[in-house]
Amino acid sequence: MLATSSSSSSSSTAISLHPLTNYNASATPSLNPSSLSFSSSYSYLSPLSFRLHSSKTHLRITPKKGLRVSCSTNEPLKVMISGAPASGKGTQCELIVQKFGLVHISTGDLLRAEVSSGTEIGNKAKEFMNSGRLVPDEIVTAMVTVRLSRQDAKEKGWLLDGYPRSFAQAQSLEELNIRPDIYIVLDVPDEILIDRCVGRRLDPVTGKIYHLKNFPPESEEIKARLVTRADDTEEKVKSRLEIYKQNAAAISSTYSSITNKIDGNRPKEMIFKDIDSLLSQLLKDKTVKSVKPVLQTESRLDQASSNQEKWRGIPTRLNNIPHSREIRNYFYDDVLQATQRAVNDGRTRLKVEINIPELNPEMDVYRIGTLMELVRVIALSFSDDGKRVKVCVQGSMGEGALAGMPLQLAGTRKILEFMDWGNYGAMGTFIKIGSIGAKEVDEEDDMFILVAPQNAVGNCIIDDLRGMTDAAGKRPVILINPRLKDLPGSSGIMQTMGRDKRLEYAASFESCYFFRLLYYAGTQYPIMGAIR
Numbered sequence: 001m002l003a004t005s006s007s008s009s010s011s012s013t014a015i016s017l018h019p020l021t022n023y024n025a026s027a028t029p030s031l032n033p034s035s036l037s038f039s040s041s042y043s044y045l046s047p048l049s050f051r052l053h054s055s056k057t058h059l060r061i062t063p064k065k066g067l068r069v070s071c072s073t074n075e076p077l078k079v080m081i082s083g084a085p086a087s088g089k090g091t092q093c094e095l096i097v098q099k100f101g102l103v104h105i106s107t108g109d110l111l112r113a114e115v116s117s118g119t120e121i122g123n124k125a126k127e128f129m130n131s132g133r134l135v136p137d138e139i140v141t142a143m144v145t146v147r148l149s150r151q152d153a154k155e156k157g158w159l160l161d162g163y164p165r166s167f168a169q170a171q172s173l174e175e176l177n178i179r180p181d182i183y184i185v186l187d188v189p190d191e192i193l194i195d196r197c198v199g200r201r202l203d204p205v206t207g208k209i210y211h212l213k214n215f216p217p218e219s220e221e222i223k224a225r226l227v228t229r230a231d232d233t234e235e236k237v238k239s240r241l242e243i244y245k246q247n248a249a250a251i252s253s254t255y256s257s258i259t260n261k262i263d264g265n266r267p268k269e270m271i272f273k274d275i276d277s278l279l280s281q282l283l284k285d286k287t288v289k290s291v292k293p294v295l296q297t298e299s300r301l302d303q304a305s306s307n308q309e310k311w312r313g314i315p316t317r318l319n320n321i322p323h324s325r326e327i328r329n330y331f332y333d334d335v336l337q338a339t340q341r342a343v344n345d346g347r348t349r350l351k352v353e354i355n356i357p358e359l360n361p362e363m364d365v366y367r368i369g370t371l372m373e374l375v376r377v378i379a380l381s382f383s384d385d386g387k388r389v390k391v392c393v394q395g396s397m398g399e400g401a402l403a404g405m406p407l408q409l410a411g412t413r414k415i416l417e418f419m420d421w422g423n424y425g426a427m428g429t430f431i432k433i434g435s436i437g438a439k440e441v442d443e444e445d446d447m448f449i450l451v452a453p454q455n456a457v458g459n460c461i462i463d464d465l466r467g468m469t470d471a472a473g474k475r476p477v478i479l480i481n482p483r484l485k486d487l488p489g490s491s492g493i494m495q496t497m498g499r500d501k502r503l504e505y506a507a508s509f510e511s512c513y514f515f516r517l518l519y520y521a522g523t524q525y526p527i528m529g530a531i532r
């Protein structure tokens with residue numbers, strides 16, 4: 001397929017990693033006394049449950065059951081709402097839920113439910129909440145990820161209220177690739193916030209939020225049963241506001257590209273009107289994006305996979321460096337779908353070739369981090385399907401003075417070892433790191449991803465590669481951006497002996513993904529199009 005980048009559509013395809021239901025989560029609440037082990041379930045969220053253990057240092061999600069990758073285009077709305085205490089998040093959420101039917105997930109409400117049920121989590125959270133401090137990240141993150149994983153949130157979409165509230169919380173979602181479509185921030189001056197908090201009353205029967213002056217209860221009966229939140233004193237509101245301000249900038253930097261700030265110091269109906277039009281537009285965009293390609297490719301629908309039908313053109317602005325997250329995600333998703341299809345079709349010798357600027361070692365904007373991210377997405381996705389994946393980087397080739405490694409791979413293995421593979425225990429269990437060669441193939445490995453295997457001057461990787469594929473037998477071996485053409489030997493003499501056989505072997509890998517930008521010869525601008 002030949003496509004020009006200028007004719008492409010939006011680049012907002014994104015990979016979403018969705019926690020599946022019923023996983024166990026373990027975490028360290030940095031709480032005293034030291035050893036905690038408790039579980040929780042919400043009466044109105046049954047059968048949701050999770051466990052927290054202070055003996056472990058990370059939130060863990062059992063990898064097999066943990067995450068699944070899907071394209072976001074056909075998904076329902078995912079909304080985050082943020083703002084200072086009493087900026088009106090809860091009030092707007094009531095209206096959003098009424099109109100859009102999203103699942104409202106409020107960490108404040110979840111925590112208050114724990115407190116009033118007297119659970120162990122509730123007892124621990126209480127002291128933090130009552131003093132206006134944030135409850136430890138691990139507790140809240142476990143609650144949120146479990147709640148997001150439930151079927152209703154996946155089907156109806158979600159409205160996340162009060163989370164993330166720290167940079168670490170935002171990063172936890174990023175690591176799980178849980179990203180909203182929009183990040184709404186309600187903006188209200190400080191002096192108004194304090195009055196709103198102090199005058200706030202809650203109806204324990206309906207959950208409705210009132211304000212003694214602004215939104216008084218409809219009847220004396222309701223008024224009589226209203227309760228005041230323990231953290232709604234002037235002193236505590238000031239402390240909550242301070243904490244909010246300390247964290248706000250770091251969190252909004254994570255979502256800067258999808259942030260919409262809304263003046264929250266107006267009647268609630270006016271505020272909702274703005275939110276309503278934003279969300280309605282988003283919904284419209286999503287529908288158009290998921291319908292359009294189907295119309296365009298009608299004649300090929302029978303052969304195309306459902307993922308292929310969602311293809312929405314090539315992103316523009318590929319010469320903008322660094323590539324935006326959306327662009328990177330677009331390609332990770334594209335490559336992932338291709339490799340998954342090929343492996344599911346029983347293909348075993350595969351190669352991926354993609355030369356967007358950040359993945360093109362010929363360009364000085366090449367980024368090893370982008371290559372590693374791509375590899376991580378693929379490996380995590382296959383491991384999520386229960387496959388044991390070995391990610392392999394060639395080590396030094398040759399010995400003594402001849403020992404060497406292609407420059408672009410220097411340090412790659414270390415980066416792989418140090419990089420963040422998520423907090424759910426896939427690395428070391430479902431994912432292992434190795435080198436290239438027959439002895440790297442263990443019985444337990446289900447498949448192999450080889451990071452940019454390549455010949456270097458004076459050294460040929462083909463023999464090691466062949467040994468590895470022979471040992472792997474029918475197990476898939478996927479080469480990511482391989483360079484297997486012969487290079488001159490160190491003496492400057494071409495390696496002619498056995499060249500045919502080497503090239504024949506290199507050609508035995510089927511291309512399951514190919515993407516190449518087209519430029520005028522000798523230039524890198526403008527981009528004339530792309531072959532995909």
Ligand code: AP5
Binds near residue numbers: 083162
């Ligand atoms: P949480 O319940 O989330 O409290 P909050 O963020 O401080 O927000 P509020 O619920 O106080 O206000 P709101 O913005 O929802 O405003 P509302 O609509 O009610 O969290 C409580 C505690 O839990 C935290 O302090 C923390 O300890 C813990 N916690 C929660 N999430 C956490 C996390 N992620 N990590 C760690 N800890 C966490 O409106 C307020 C009042 O104003 C009402 O009376 C309302 O009627 C009135 N009002 C609303 N809109 C308007 C308007 N437009 N005009 C006039 N009045 C209005």
